[in-house]
Amino acid sequence: xxxxxxxxxxxxxxxxxxxxxxxxxxxIRTGRLLAxxxxxxxxxxxxxxxxxxxxxxxAYATLVSEGYVRARPQSGYYVSDFxxxxxxxxxxxxxxxxPEPTPAPAGPDCSTAGVDVSLFPYTAWARLYREAVVSxxxxxxxxxxxGDAPLRGTLCAFLREYRGVRCRPEQxxxxxxxxxxxxxxxxxxxPDTVFGLEDxxxxxxxxxxxxxxxxxxxxxMDAHGLRPDALEASGATVAYTTPSHQFPMGLTMPADRRxxxxxxxxxxxxxxxxxxxYDSEFRYGARPVPAMQGxxxxxxxVYVGTFxxxxxxxxxxxxxxxxxxxxxxxxxxxGHSYSTVSRYEQAVMARFLDSGTYARYLRRLxxxxxxxxxxxxxxxxxxxxxxIQGSDGGLHFLIRSERLSEAELLSRAAAEGVxxxxxxxxxxEAVPGSGTVxxxxxxxxxxxxxxxxxxxxxxxxx
Amino acid sequence: xxxxxxxxxxxxxxxxxxxxxxxxxxxIRTGRLLAxxxxxxxxxxxxxxxxxxxxxxxAYATLVSEGYVRARPQSGYYVSDFxxxxxxxxxxxxxxxxPEPTPAPAGPDCSTAGVDVSLFPYTAWARLYREAVVSxxxxxxxxxxxGDAPLRGTLCAFLREYRGVRCRPEQxxxxxxxxxxxxxxxxxxxPDTVFGLEDxxxxxxxxxxxxxxxxxxxxxMDAHGLRPDALEASGATVAYTTPSHQFPMGLTMPADRRxxxxxxxxxxxxxxxxxxxYDSEFRYGARPVPAMQGxxxxxxxVYVGTFxxxxxxxxxxxxxxxxxxxxxxxxxxxGHSYSTVSRYEQAVMARFLDSGTYARYLRRLxxxxxxxxxxxxxxxxxxxxxxIQGSDGGLHFLIRSERLSEAELLSRAAAEGVxxxxxxxxxxEAVPGSGTVxxxxxxxxxxxxxxxxxxxxxxxxx
Numbered sequence: 045x046x047x048x049x050x051x052x053x054x055x056x057x058x059x060x061x062x063x064x065x066x067x068x069x070x071x072i073r074t075g076r077l078l079a080x081x082x083x084x085x086x087x088x089x090x091x092x093x094x095x096x097x098x099x100x101x102x103a104y105a106t107l108v109s110e111g112y113v114r115a116r117p118q119s120g121y122y123v124s125d126f127x128x129x130x131x132x133x134x135x136x137x138x139x140x141x142x143p144e145p146t147p148a149p150a151g152p153d154c155s156t157a158g159v160d161v162s163l164f165p166y167t168a169w170a171r172l173y174r175e176a177v178v179s180x181x182x183x184x185x186x187x188x189x190x191g192d193a194p195l196r197g198t199l200c201a202f203l204r205e206y207r208g209v210r211c212r213p214e215q216x217x218x219x220x221x222x223x224x225x226x227x228x229x230x231x232x233x234x235p236d237t238v239f240g241l242e243d244x245x246x247x248x249x250x251x252x253x254x255x256x257x258x259x260x261x262x263x264x265m266d267a268h269g270l271r272p273d274a275l276e277a278s279g280a281t282v283a284y285t286t287p288s289h290q291f292p293m294g295l296t297m298p299a300d301r302r303x304x305x306x307x308x309x310x311x312x313x314x315x316x317x318x319x320x321x322y323d324s325e326f327r328y329g330a331r332p333v334p335a336m337q338g339x340x341x342x343x344x345x346v347y348v349g350t351f352x353x354x355x356x357x358x359x360x361x362x363x364x365x366x367x368x369x370x371x372x373x374x375x376x377x378x379g380h381s382y383s384t385v386s387r388y389e390q391a392v393m394a395r396f397l398d399s400g401t402y403a404r405y406l407r408r409l410x411x412x413x414x415x416x417x418x419x420x421x422x423x424x425x426x427x428x429x430x431x432i433q434g435s436d437g438g439l440h441f442l443i444r445s446e447r448l449s450e451a452e453l454l455s456r457a458a459a460e461g462v463x464x465x466x467x468x469x470x471x472x473e474a475v476p477g478s479g480t481v482x483x484x485x486x487x488x489x490x491x492x493x494x495x496x497x498x499x500x501x502x503x504x505x506x
Numbered sequence: 507x508x509x510x511x512x513x514x515x516x517x518x519x520x521x522x523x524x525x526x527x528x529x530x531x532x533x534i535r536t537g538r539l540l541a542x543x544x545x546x547x548x549x550x551x552x553x554x555x556x557x558x559x560x561x562x563x564x565a566y567a568t569l570v571s572e573g574y575v576r577a578r579p580q581s582g583y584y585v586s587d588f589x590x591x592x593x594x595x596x597x598x599x600x601x602x603x604x605p606e607p608t609p610a611p612a613g614p615d616c617s618t619a620g621v622d623v624s625l626f627p628y629t630a631w632a633r634l635y636r637e638a639v640v641s642x643x644x645x646x647x648x649x650x651x652x653g654d655a656p657l658r659g660t661l662c663a664f665l666r667e668y669r670g671v672r673c674r675p676e677q678x679x680x681x682x683x684x685x686x687x688x689x690x691x692x693x694x695x696x697p698d699t700v701f702g703l704e705d706x707x708x709x710x711x712x713x714x715x716x717x718x719x720x721x722x723x724x725x726x727m728d729a730h731g732l733r734p735d736a737l738e739a740s741g742a743t744v745a746y747t748t749p750s751h752q753f754p755m756g757l758t759m760p761a762d763r764r765x766x767x768x769x770x771x772x773x774x775x776x777x778x779x780x781x782x783x784y785d786s787e788f789r790y791g792a793r794p795v796p797a798m799q800g801x802x803x804x805x806x807x808v809y810v811g812t813f814x815x816x817x818x819x820x821x822x823x824x825x826x827x828x829x830x831x832x833x834x835x836x837x838x839x840x841g842h843s844y845s846t847v848s849r850y851e852q853a854v855m856a857r858f859l860d861s862g863t864y865a866r867y868l869r870r871l872x873x874x875x876x877x878x879x880x881x882x883x884x885x886x887x888x889x890x891x892x893x894i895q896g897s898d899g900g901l902h903f904l905i906r907s908e909r910l911s912e913a914e915l916l917s918r919a920a921a922e923g924v925x926x927x928x929x930x931x932x933x934x935e936a937v938p939g940s941g942t943v944x945x946x947x948x949x950x951x952x953x954x955x956x957x958x959x960x961x962x963x964x965x966x967x968x
Binding site for chain 1: 524527531534535568571572573574586587588619621623626628629631632635636639640643645646647648649682683685686689693697710717718719730758759760761762763764765791793795801818819820821822839843844845846847848849850851
């Protein structure tokens with residue numbers, strides 16, 4: 045019998061037979077015991093280790109049932125046809141070559157992704173969550189795949205009142221963020237569908253569509269937004285647009301242009317508009333422009349929105365409003381899925397909407413952003429040769445220079461410690477006419493604005 | 507001037523100019539005012555409505571800026587080139603043709619999806635959630651796209667200790683359920699990848715892969731699970747398998763078979779195993795079989811798991827453990843995404859794991875399922891001609907009949923009010939050898955089991 049290096053611990057923490065199993069398993073896995081090799085007989089093992097016959101029998105039976113060992117009648121126990129997985133050593137440092145996510149730049153956060161959560165009603169949120177957990181045990185079970193009825197009902201009423209969206213709760217699908225839902229939406233169109241995207245536009249949507257192997261055309265815009273003639277010429281049958289506050293140009297599509305897009309959709313049998321109502325919660329002009337979806341009586345517009353911007357990025361709750369024809373496709377496709385959103389947080393959000401807490405929060409938040417934007421626009425406008433554009437809504441605007449190129453704007457700002465993105469970063473085939481950078485202010489702190497503006501003045505004035 | 511049917515409400519609830527805008531907008535949208543038609547002059551409108559000049563001026567300026575109306579110098583205001591979206595009436599009842607989700611059958615829940623949540627630690631969960639909300643405001647901001655570090659750290663330690671998974675926290679990606687993560691996983695392989703699936707197998711994975719346009723081969727099994735020779739012959743380069751408790755056959759893949767699958771993966775340059783550790787939390791045999799991933803020193807195994815079964819279906823938290831090579835692909839692809847799981851619930855789950863609450867809960871839950879399974883197996887085994895198979899773990903087993911066909915088993919059970927699924931519902935190309943049905947018991951209530959067994963005895967004994 046080969047030498048056993050095994051020592052059994054009799055402290056009762058782990059059954060003896062399990063320790064025996066673990067020992068042999070490891071010997072086999074690492075190739076110290078080879079296929080076909082004979083194990084000690086039960087009698088030998090008992091004597092050697094001083095354990096009971098039943099311990100050894102249980103261990104051997106377990107090894108047989110797990111496939112490490114085979115029993116040959118009248119002969120004994122042999123290692124299975126088990127090839128030890130003799131791995132070549134990984135190249136040195138291989139484990140460390142995984143790149144870490146880029147850290148956020150220090151300095152003021154001028155990204156378009158920033159959101160202010162200083163006014164978030166923490167205690168109300170936590171209280172509603174607790175109420176949902178304690179009062180409704182059934183919320184632990186599988187919910188409706190489109191989202192629970194109370195949330196869809198209140199969301200439907202909210203969208204009708206605040207955005208002029210015309211829909212029934214059955215048309216709503218809630219999901220864990222826009223990325224997830226846009227992946228789901230793309231699947232509702234045939235694989236050979238050509239998608240038309242605004243250029244410059246929202247890169248995440250572009251990436252999602254292309255990662256699913258679909259074809260994309262980049263569509264030029266004019267001062268009113270997406271050009272219907274370019275859309276028609278592109279051969280696209282699904283057009284993605286951000287009419288409320290175009291990303292990143294910041295313009296609001298006028299009603300006659302929306303009407304033209306709806307006419308385009310009506311002119312073909314399988315033409316669709318995806319209206320991303322991005323940042324529509326925040327309007328600083330005369331009145332909020334209602335959603336294009338509300339003008340669409342033919343049901344060719346998918347309306348999409350999210351609470352990531354208005355509530356908090358980490359609350360993963362976005363929605364689609366599907367026209368009936370696409371709703372039927374969704375329901376045919378989604379047989380096995382169910383909602384990606386925690387039902388507890390769905391219940392909290394339903395109460396948030398229903399009680400008016402959300403609408404009140406939005407008003408306070410909107411006032412905060414309005415003040416911040418006014419301050420920022422006022423100071424920046426004083427810089428020579430600078431124009432502000434697209435600041436009527438949302439959480440970002442464009443800064444155009446008559447004198448400096450985009451590269452100059454960016455490098456001079458960076459030299460003052462301000463990291464900005466240029467408009468060209470959002471362009472695919474479009475070419476920005478003049479030096480233009482994108483300024484997001486959702487993530488700025490009010491107290492940092494004078495110093496930020498001063499840095500930009502230093503950077504760009506001479 | 508055409509007749510205005512407008513009545514302004516002077517109760518101060520809504521500014522006068524907004525009411526005027528809303529009136530004209532609706533007239534234009536519905537086609538009662540047509541493109542090119544002239545609006546009343548400002549003077550006329552003031553006189554007719556008895557409102558101030560500035561009210562009318564604000565309203566007209568808003569209509570112009572929104573694109574409904576154009577101003578012609580020295581002439582007046584005209585309706586834009588706006589084609590009213592004159593929708594044909596929807597066919598009667600069209601809104602009602604959307605099919606509702608199939609309601610759950612009445613009677614005992616014998617589905618494989620059922621989960622018992624009666625022992626769920628509601629108050630601990632709610633308390634931890636509240637603590638996360640109140641103590642950590644930064645949790646509202648964007649988190650790590652792979653999931654927050656505390657959760658990945660504790661999950662990594664848990665998987666190492668309980669499942670023998672060998673990984674670093676950086677390899678873990680948490681997401682809102684297995685459906686979402688499997689969609690993400692499929693994208694890490696080239697579009698022409700052929701996926702091999704166990705047959706019979708898990709239909710949701712099959713549907714996800716095919717919905718993304720990928721090719722699927724169905725692989726036969728023997729008494730030890732997936733057959734390596736069939737896998738080799740299929741041309742598949744990614745094999746999806748459930749070694750811990752094969753779904754739906756219920757068998758545990760022995761170690762030598764796992765070793766053969768790992769050899770298969772090592773024999774080609776881009777071959778991968780997806781190990782779905784479905785239902786591994788619940789083992790009623792000698793000891794839990796460690797994950798195949800822990801045997802794989804070459805890094806060709808993706809390990810996937812979820813808390814949907816062990817904790818609750820509505821807690822949307824599943825994970826992938828990616829080998830380094832796939833992790834790099836994921837990080838290259840996921841530039842724009844961030845985690846689909848609520849950061850608050852991530853924080854709760856991290857504390858749940860870290861404090862041992864989850865492990866204790868799992869022990870109590872496992873004891874509950876073990877008792878239920880034993881009771882069910884004992885009573886069912888007394889029915890003549892019935893054999894139970896695959897009941898060593900998980901939350902379901904197979905019932906085989908030597909005498910009755912699957913159709914007979916199902917229809918007789920249904921006549922007694924028991925809805926079951928036949929094995930053939932899970933088969934793609936495989937043909938079940940004998941009459942076999944699948945019995946899930948996660949969703950049963952203990953008190954219903956004697957009556958359920960009695961119904962099945964009546965159904966199948968004669």
